[in-house]
Amino acid sequence: MAQTLRVNGHEHVVDVEGSTPLLWVIRDVIGMTGTKFGCGIAQCGACTVHLDGNPVRSCVLPVSSVGNREVTTIEAVGATDSGRRIQEAWLAVDVVQCGYCQSGQIMSAAALLKRTPNPTDADIDSAMSGNICRCATYVRIRAAIKQAATGKIAVTQAIPVTAIGGRK
DSSP states (O other), X not given: OEEEEEETTEEEEEEOOTTSBHHHIIIIIIOOXXXXXXXXXXXXXXXXXXXXXXXXXXXXXXXXXTTTOEEEOXXXXXXXXXXXXXXXXXXXXXXXXSOTTHHHHHHHHHHHHHHOXXXXXXXXHHHHTTOOOTTOOHHHHHHHHHHHHXXXXXXXXXXXXXXXXXXX
């Protein structure tokens, strides 16, 4: 069945069953592979995307429930102010180790900064609680979010922002 989606500002008509999780449509049908599969039960956060600016777990979200809402993936989050700041802070603080969870972490952090520009530790804990990092970079994740919130980001590496989860 044909579904029409708006992903990163572009319309995509996809021929999939309505029950197909949005994650697989984004990755396998549209071809944007920055959003990751982690657990398949909405517990790890690796598959986080924004739906009208709100973080959602795409591994359990049926594509039929998306409707006319805007889907934003890691490939486009850097086009938003909060997304750009969090990606730059991620580099400055050197958050990434294995990198697998990073796109979901960044998506959750960007949504947090958009809704709470100056988050407290409790705000960060609440917003990031559904994102698991096997490498345990939680201290650096918190530091990056705080740095992005202040706007005082000193990127020390010449790495393109697309290197953290996005495509060129």
